[in-house]
Amino acid sequence: MDLKEKLVSSFLAFENNQDVDSPIHDIRSEAIKTFETSGFPSKKEEAWKYTSLNSVLKHDYSVFPKQENALDYKDIKKYFIHDIDTYKIVFIDGKYSSHLSQTTHDGIDVCLMSSALVKPKYKAVIENYFNKIAPKDSLTSLNTAFSNEGAYIHIPKNKLVEKPIQIIHFATGNEAALMLQPRNLIVVDENSHVQIIERHQSLTDNPVLTNSVTEIYADKRAIVDYYKIQNDNKNASLIDSTFVDQKDQTNCFVHTFSFGGKLIRNNLNFYQNGEHMDSTMKGITIIGDKQHVDHNTLVHHIEPNCESHQDYKGIFSDSSTGVFNGKVVVDKLAQKTNAFQSNNNILLSDKASINTKPQLEIFADDVKCSHGCTIGQLDESALFYMKQRGIPEKEARALLMFAFSNNVLNSVKIPELKQRITNIIAKKLGVNIGFDL
Amino acid sequence: MLQIKDLHASVEDKSILKGINLEVKAGEVHAIMGPNGSGKSTLASVIAGKEEYQVDKGQILLDGQDIEELAAEERAHKGVFLSFQYPVEIPGVSVTNFIKTAINETRKAKGLEDMPAKDMLKMIRDKAELLEIDRKFLSRSLNEGFSGGEKKRNEIFQMAMLEPKLAILDETDSGLDIDALRIVANGVNKLKSKDNAVVLITHYQRLLDYIVPDFVHVLYKGRIVKSGGKELAHELEEKGYDWIKEEVDA
Numbered sequence: 162m163d164l165k166e167k168l169v170s171s172f173l174a175f176e177n178n179q180d181v182d183s184p185i186h187d188i189r190s191e192a193i194k195t196f197e198t199s200g201f202p203s204k205k206e207e208a209w210k211y212t213s214l215n216s217v218l219k220h221d222y223s224v225f226p227k228q229e230n231a232l233d234y235k236d237i238k239k240y241f242i243h244d245i246d247t248y249k250i251v252f253i254d255g256k257y258s259s260h261l262s263q264t265t266h267d268g269i270d271v272c273l274m275s276s277a278l279v280k281p282k283y284k285a286v287i288e289n290y291f292n293k294i295a296p297k298d299s300l301t302s303l304n305t306a307f308s309n310e311g312a313y314i315h316i317p318k319n320k321l322v323e324k325p326i327q328i329i330h331f332a333t334g335n336e337a338a339l340m341l342q343p344r345n346l347i348v349v350d351e352n353s354h355v356q357i358i359e360r361h362q363s364l365t366d367n368p369v370l371t372n373s374v375t376e377i378y379a380d381k382r383a384i385v386d387y388y389k390i391q392n393d394n395k396n397a398s399l400i401d402s403t404f405v406d407q408k409d410q411t412n413c414f415v416h417t418f419s420f421g422g423k424l425i426r427n428n429l430n431f432y433q434n435g436e437h438m439d440s441t442m443k444g445i446t447i448i449g450d451k452q453h454v455d456h457n458t459l460v461h462h463i464e465p466n467c468e469s470h471q472d473y474k475g476i477f478s479d480s481s482t483g484v485f486n487g488k489v490v491v492d493k494l495a496q497k498t499n500a501f502q503s504n505n506n507i508l509l510s511d512k513a514s515i516n517t518k519p520q521l522e523i524f525a526d527d528v529k530c531s532h533g534c535t536i537g538q539l540d541e542s543a544l545f546y547m548k549q550r551g552i553p554e555k556e557a558r559a560l561l562m563f564a565f566s567n568n569v570l571n572s573v574k575i576p577e578l579k580q581r582i583t584n585i586i587a588k589k590l591g592v593n594i595g596f597d598l
Numbered sequence: 599m600l601q602i603k604d605l606h607a608s609v610e611d612k613s614i615l616k617g618i619n620l621e622v623k624a625g626e627v628h629a630i631m632g633p634n635g636s637g638k639s640t641l642a643s644v645i646a647g648k649e650e651y652q653v654d655k656g657q658i659l660l661d662g663q664d665i666e667e668l669a670a671e672e673r674a675h676k677g678v679f680l681s682f683q684y685p686v687e688i689p690g691v692s693v694t695n696f697i698k699t700a701i702n703e704t705r706k707a708k709g710l711e712d713m714p715a716k717d718m719l720k721m722i723r724d725k726a727e728l729l730e731i732d733r734k735f736l737s738r739s740l741n742e743g744f745s746g747g748e749k750k751r752n753e754i755f756q757m758a759m760l761e762p763k764l765a766i767l768d769e770t771d772s773g774l775d776i777d778a779l780r781i782v783a784n785g786v787n788k789l790k791s792k793d794n795a796v797v798l799i800t801h802y803q804r805l806l807d808y809i810v811p812d813f814v815h816v817l818y819k820g821r822i823v824k825s826g827g828k829e830l831a832h833e834l835e836e837k838g839y840d841w842i843k844e845e846v847d848a
Contacts, residue, residue: 546686549646550696550756551674551704560699564690 164218164340169197171224172306185278185308188292192305199299211484211516212455217398217424220368222340224307226254230333232364234261240362241327245577247358248326250312254333255341257310270315271326274344277313286315290348290378294404294432301402304374308344311373314357318350318380325356325575330373332397334365345375347385354384356575363397375403379411381435386574387415392585393422395450402428409435416573417444418582419454420589430459431469433495439468445566445582446475446483447589455484462495462528471502474566477513488520489530496525502532507539507565559590599624599795600645600764605656607644613654614640616820622764625792629806629831630799632817633839638799639683641817642768646680647673660764675707677763677794681753681770688740693752694722696740697759704760725758729785746773754785761789766797771805783808803835818846 162170172193179186201218202209230253241249248271251261257273264272270283277283278291292308295301312328332339341361349355363369379385391399399422405413419425431440446454460469475483485504506515519532539561547557563570563586570586573579600622607615614637622628632638644651645658647670658665665673688696702712713721726736729751741749750770757765767786771779786809790796798809806814806828814830815822818839823846824830834842 540686543686543688545648545670546682546688547696547700548670549674549680549682550700550760551671551707552700553671553703553707554669556699556703557671560691561688564688567690 164222165197165200167221168224168303169193175225175307175309179309180279183279184288185291189306189308192297192302195297195302196299196306199302202299208457208486211482212424212426212453214424217368217370220338220370222338222368222370223336224340226256226336226339228335229256230254230335232258232261232331232333237261237331237362237364240329240331240360242325242358242575242577242581245325245575247324250326250328252310252330252343254331254335254339255310255343269317269320269322270313272313274311274313274346275309277346278309283313283315286348287346290376291346292376294376294378294406295374295402296404300372300400301374304342304344304372304402307342308374311343312345312347314345314347314355316349316353316355318352320353322353322355325358325578328357328359330361330371332363332365332369334363334367336367338368339370341369341371341373343371343373345373347375347377349377349379349383349385351381351383354386356386356388358388358390358575358578360390361393361397361399363394366394366396369397371397371399371401373399373401375401377403377405377413379405379407379413381408382410383408384411385413387413388573388575388578389415389417389427390582391418391422391425392420395421395423395452397422398424400426400428403430405431405440407431407433407435407438407440409437411435411438412441413439414441414443414572416569417442417456418585419444419446419448420585421448422452422454424453426455426457428457430461432461433463433467433469436464436466439470441470441572443471443569443572444473445569445586446473446477447562447566447586448476448481448483449478450481451479452481453483456486457484458487460489460500462489462491462498462500464492464494465496465498467495468499469501471504472569473504474569475504475506475515476509476562476565477506477515478509480510480512482513483515485515485517485534486520487518487532489522489532491521491523491525491528491530493524496527498525498528498530500528500530504534505565506534506536507562508536509539556592559587559592562586562590599661600797601657601659602645603657603659605644605658606654607640608652608654609640609650614820615644617656618817618820618822620815620822622795622797624795626813627790627796627798627809627811629811629814630797630817631801631803631814631831631834633843634801636817637820638817639768642680642766642797642799645673645766646670646678671703672707674760675704679757679760679762679765681750681757681765681767683769683772685741685749685753687742687744689742691740692737693740693755694736697722697756700756701759721759725755728758728788729755730781731755747775747778750774751778751782754782758785758789763794764797765789765794766799768799769801770798771800771802779805780808803831806831816842818842
């Protein structure tokens with residue numbers, strides 16, 4: 162039985178445990194039909210031209226882990242940003258881990274999707290927001306069909322959430338192969354500000370496939386600062402679909418740091434439903450071996466006087482492959498749009514490759530849109546210059562790569578997180594120097 | 599300190615240096631002059647260890663040790679400094695962080711601990727003052743958007759920080775106005791001692807009014823065709839290079 166058939170037949174078993182009278186029931190039933198009709202995307206589809214899921218779909222994944230596994234905090238502490246106080250929503254093999262988590266209902270809700278979907282207290286928010294901006298493509302629909310667990314974050318208006326929120330998914334290897342489908346809903350009301358860090362971490366060499374969907378709603382003047390750390394091990398793959406709905410005068414930032422994993426596909430979509438707002442998406446990708454990272458972004462400028470900024474840096478060694486597919490749509494109404502996009506890449510080996518493709522669809526006439534992409538090697542003359550000053554080859558290369566990714570790193574607003582990312586990069590580049598760039 | 603014996607070197611199979619002999623002792627200043635394309639910058643790059651240059655014959659000895667097999671950074675650790683004719687821009691790395699990294703990597707190679715931050719700061723301040731460099735300048739990205747004069751001054755600032763044994767200044771005077779030239783020359787003169795040596799590579803005599811050489815060599819077609827004292831530079835300034843070309847080509 163292939164994975165698609167297995168998922169479709171598992172849906173019945175999944176449903177038996179759910180409340181069929183819930184409004185979500187209809188959404189799920191609809192979604193599984195969509196998935197059943199369309200199946201997994203293939204390279205024949207334009208949006209998947211350079212990314213094949215074949216190698217990750219061949220495993221016989223467990224869809225519902227049979228047993229719960231406990232983890233000791235001291236063994237996994239290093240995956241947390243642990244030097245500052247944070248809220249934490251932690252899952253182990255798809256199941257909520259209360260002893261590793263720190264949730265709250267004190268003025269804000271930082272808790273679980275599983276309870277939000279069933280408790281009356283959350284009904285209004287769920288009805289207003291759940292699955293409202295997630296499109297009906299096959300992978301998102303698959304996630305919707307099985308949506309049950311994940312992070313539920315609701316920040317009422319005028320709240321500055323002082324501690325960042327960490328969402329971490331661990332896979333332990335209890336199953337020979339595991340498929341996870343977390344579903345996150347983040348609703349930030351007027352004038353509120355929240356910082357969120359998301360990480361998927363497999364602790365096993367067994368294959369793990371995560372098909373994650375996150376919906377983010379930012380109401381007027383809200384600020385949402387979201388960081389994705391993708392530094393998973395070599396048999397873990399991630400398909401991350403994130404949808405951001407912005408209203409007037411909001412600022413939303415998503416940083417994606419892709420350093421590890423077998424295959425990563427990021428579908429990052431911003432919908433600007435208002436005026437005078439800013440959407441920023443930045444990323445650093447540093448991969449090697451046969452790893453593959455695909456950034457597929459969309460900014461939809463719907464109303465006038467808004468900005469978007471995209472800045473993605475990629476460094477590819479060995480036989481690794483990268484994709485950047487950045488789409489900017491400017492509607493006829495969206496005059497005075499400023500949209501910037503930049504994708505710069507360094508290929509460190511003859512076998513590494515990057516496919517980069519900007520797509521601009523502009524229907525308004527008074528806009529500023531720019532895009533640029535570069536593909537190059539490390540600057541040999543700069544390397545000689547640095548070596549002449551006594552900096553050894555390896556360190557000189559690392560320093561150049563740090564410098565290359567510096568403006569993305571610099572916009573990380575949580576100092577401890579920035580330090581952590583810097584350390585991960587240094588480790589990846591095999592150097593041990595604390596460049597304080 | 600530096601002995602070059604019958605040095606032949608080429609780049610991409612094109613022979614450029616064709617038998618250079620040169621000896622530089624501690625405490626000396628040598629000027630290497632010559633028309634464009636004579637091999638001056640190649641000589642500087644070969645001494646510094648640029649990989650594209652192939653030594654076909656001969657030897658470069660530093661304190662009696664053949665340095666041909668050493669990588670550029672190892673030569674730097676032994677005290678070789680090359681002030682580039684065209685310093686490279688490195689966006690994203692500040693002048694301060696670059697020089698800190700260079701100094702600490704050099705110390706590491708010598709088995710020393712990092713220089714304490716306080717000492718480093720003081721040294722940076724002192725040397726910046728020597729070269730009349732503004733503090734704000736130090737936090738800018740290395741050479742990015744610098745004027746020609748700022749780049750050269752920054753090279754000499756790095757030289758001052760690294761305190762090399764052998765400094766090779768490749769066309770350091772080009773692109774400098776008279777004030778910048780005076781500042782740079784003053785810096786080099788203050789850094790001179792009986793223990794180090796300076797090799798000035800220049801096309802014009804102008805710099806030599808400020809940094810007075812003990813010896814002047816004329817490089818032409820990959821060979822040193824004439825050597826003399828500082829008066830040779832004046833003669834070249836007056837008469838140009840043609841008479842030397844005629845002498846050699848005859």
